[in-house]
Amino acid sequence: MLKRITAALLCLTILFSFSGCGKNEPKNANKKFNYYLASEPKTLDPQIASDSAAAVAVEALFEGLVRLGADNRPYPGVAEKWVGSENDTVFTFTLRSSAKWSDKEKTPVTANDFVYAFRRALSPQTGSPTCSRMFCIQNAREVNAGTVPADQLGVTAPDAHTLVVRLNYSYPDFPAITAAPVFMPCNQKFFESTSGRYGLEIKYLIGNGPFEIDGKYGWSHGQYLSLVRSDTYAGKQKPLPSNLKFTVQNEDNAITDPVDALKSGTVDAIAVSGSQAAAAQAQGGTITSFEDTTWGLCFNTQSELMKSKNIRRAFIQAFDRAKVLQHLPKNMSAANDIIPPSTTLLGKPYRSLANGGSYFLKQDKNAAALLAAGLNELSLSELKSVTVICPDDANVKLMLNEMIASWNVQFHNYFNMEPLPEDQLASRIQSGDYQVALCPVQPAGDGPLSVLSLFKSSEKNNPAKWKDPAFDAMLDSAEKNGGADSAAIFANAEKYLNEQGVFYPLYYEKHYYACAKGVTGVVFHPYGAGVDFIQAGKE
Structure with a gap:
């Protein structure tokens, strides 16, 4: 009898211990x-x-x-x-x-x-x-x-x-x-x-x-x-x-429709575009987004023509920014700076610590004179053909058409546009097979250094292939200085990058993720x- 009672108590103990585990575990667990x-x-x-x-x-x-x-x-x-x-x-x-x-x-x-x-x-x-x-x-x-x-x-x-x-x-x-x-x-x-x-x-x-x-x-x-x-x-x-x-x-398994993949259960979470985000949300999903990428005109500073600062500046300052930005791609916002507005430094907003922004080059009616000066520096008698590579997006092409129209009027030449799928665009930029590109700059982490260091001479993936010891020294100084005082040094480096006509900010892109x-x-x-x-x- 004692053995039976002991066995019964043991069974009850095990039963209740399992019951307790079930109660403590969330219903949405173990998936x-x-x-x-x-x-x-x-x-x-x-x-x-x-x-x-x-x-x-x-x-x-x-x-x-x-x-x-x-x-x-x-x-x-x-x-x-x-x-x-x-x-x-x-x-x-x-x-x-x-x-x-x-x-x-x-x-x-x-x-x-x-x-x-x-x-x-x-x-x-x-x-x-x-x-x-x-x-x-x-x-x-x-x-x-x-x-x-x-x-x-x-x-x-x-x-x-x-x-x-x-x-x-x-x-x-x-x-x-x-x-x-x-x-x-x-x-x-x-x-x-x-x-x-x-x-x-x-x-x-x-x-x-x-x-x-x-x-x-x-x-x-x-x-x-x-x-x-x-x-x-x-x-x-x-x-x-x-x-x-x-x-x-x-x-063999590429997902062509992320929203459908979420609905069917092929994936439980996935990166989506801005337009797809709305569709994913409409079917009950949740969306997370980050404005962490800056798109703009990037110049290959190692190319025969664009190694001239004056020529780069001429191309940037010849067009009407307001007209160009009328054709912003969907779900994008105008970019006043190379460094995204959400960037922080030591846990605080970088832009407020830097006490400034909007360092992009402004339109200049004397852009043609800049071009002439650049051609003279390179001992060129005339402007050779220039091609701009860009994403194959309808709005982007309209933006570039506005730029090209201005260049045609002021520089009396013909300019080409070459739309590409984004993977090919990235490959061309990485290899340096371009003159001018409308391309993205996305840092690997938060902070002004993450953005600006992409343009350092030692950076293998430097999109502009730019090598400038003065710029490198600014970033080195900011790193060694550290603390909030480095914000002013980063701001000066950002101004310098704009003034050299290396990268001209046009719009910010948000990255969307759906569950x-x-x-x-x-x-x-x-x-x-x-x-x-x-x-x-x-x-």
């Missing part, structure tokens, strides 16, 4: 989510990952000191708390003791994993394309240049769960930028065991994030990346989804910096 990646991630190594596809995958597989919410503000990641001191030039992060890696041993994540990751990201041998975000850290720039040893970097680990970061200047919002992939931890022992193949295959990767790759067949290159909720993750927020399926878009009806909690980051699914739910 599968589908998301398309525009391309195959080049690597899943956070310290060198720079493409947008990798940013999405890395955010699911890894976790930095903090995570960013829908308001772009930080909340606890591996660090359960942090405090700034010495006028926010020193930050002390306390790591949660439950943080673990996804290896078989479930190795604890320690402060030394962050010290090693930061040093490795800044090492000249690593060649990280994103490590400039770390230059606010004491001696980071010098470590990256190879002039100071890595152990002099302003990052230390007093114990396994304490990380201290010393900065070059006061930066109250420093914790927020540590959510970026380049700041994520790296286990030195595992990294060294991969012999240079870290992040390239499943067996050469361990993470510490809310999700992990689903078994040995979870990553099929060029096809998909299949993730499941990690059983080693013990962060502040339990991951809601049970599975994430990142399909790599290719010719299907019933989908909640998906967080999109601006500047193509990734998508967070940790709290994604589905009714």
Whole structure:
């Protein structure tokens, strides 16, 4: 009898424990989510990952000191708390003791994993394309240049769960930028065991994030990346989804109608155009948007003709801006500056700190004289044919027609327009196969430096192929100066870029992201910096 009573009590205990779990778990949890990646991630190594596809995958597989919410503000990641001191030039992060890696041993994540990751990201041998975000850290720039040893970097680990970061200047919002992939931890022992193949295959990767790759067949290159909720993750927020399926878009599975893909369940979230955003919202979806891209006239400063500042300025100042902007593409707004209006510096609006804007070159009735001066400098007797490449958009073509009409009248010549699909437009600009282009400038992150550094001499993807030591020196000075005082230096660099006639701002583009009806909690980051699914739910 005693055995029967004990067994009955045990059954009731188990029954009620399961019932309790069900009550505590949200109804929209444990769902599968589908998301398309525009391309195959080049690597899943956070310290060198720079493409947008990798940013999405890395955010699911890894976790930095903090995570960013829908308001772009930080909340606890591996660090359960942090405090700034010495006028926010020193930050002390306390790591949660439950943080673990996804290896078989479930190795604890320690402060030394962050010290090693930061040093490795800044090492000249690593060649990280994103490590400039770390230059606010004491001696980071010098470590990256190879002039100071890595152990002099302003990052230390007093114990396994304490990380201290010393900065070059006061930066109250420093914790927020540590959510970026380049700041994520790296286990030195595992990294060294991969012999240079870290992040390239499943067996050469361990993470510490809310999700992990689903078994040995979870990553099929060029096809998909299949993730499941990690059983080693013990962060502040339990991951809601049970599975994430990142399909790599290719010719066989390309989505031609994003709105229909949302409705059919092919995807649960996707990037859409401005016009498609309205349709997605009409069928019950939710929309997130960011005005983070500036379109304008960009001049190839290495071409025979456009290497002349006077000629570039002549083309810019010959047309009537007001008439051109009458033909703005749909869902776009006029751009007065190269740096988008939403840009912040040290957590504050950049434009207010810079005390100015609208630096674009104004119309000049003497534009023809500028052209003549430029031709004379180049020892050219006449203006050769000029072609402007641009997106194949009806409104853009109307804008360019207005410009060309003005050029025809003032320069007494004939000018060509070559509309292209956006992928071909991007390829031509990257290769330098153009004279003038109407093209986008989209930074990889927030801040004036992210925009302006695209035009540095050392930038491989510099759209204007511009090399100007004076401009480079301005940006270097702003970086070294740091703090709010750097706003004035950035403003001067922005003015200089306009005055040199390198890039002329015309309009801002918003990027739109849609979630299907019933989908909640998906967080999109601006500047193509990734998508967070940790709290994604589905009714």
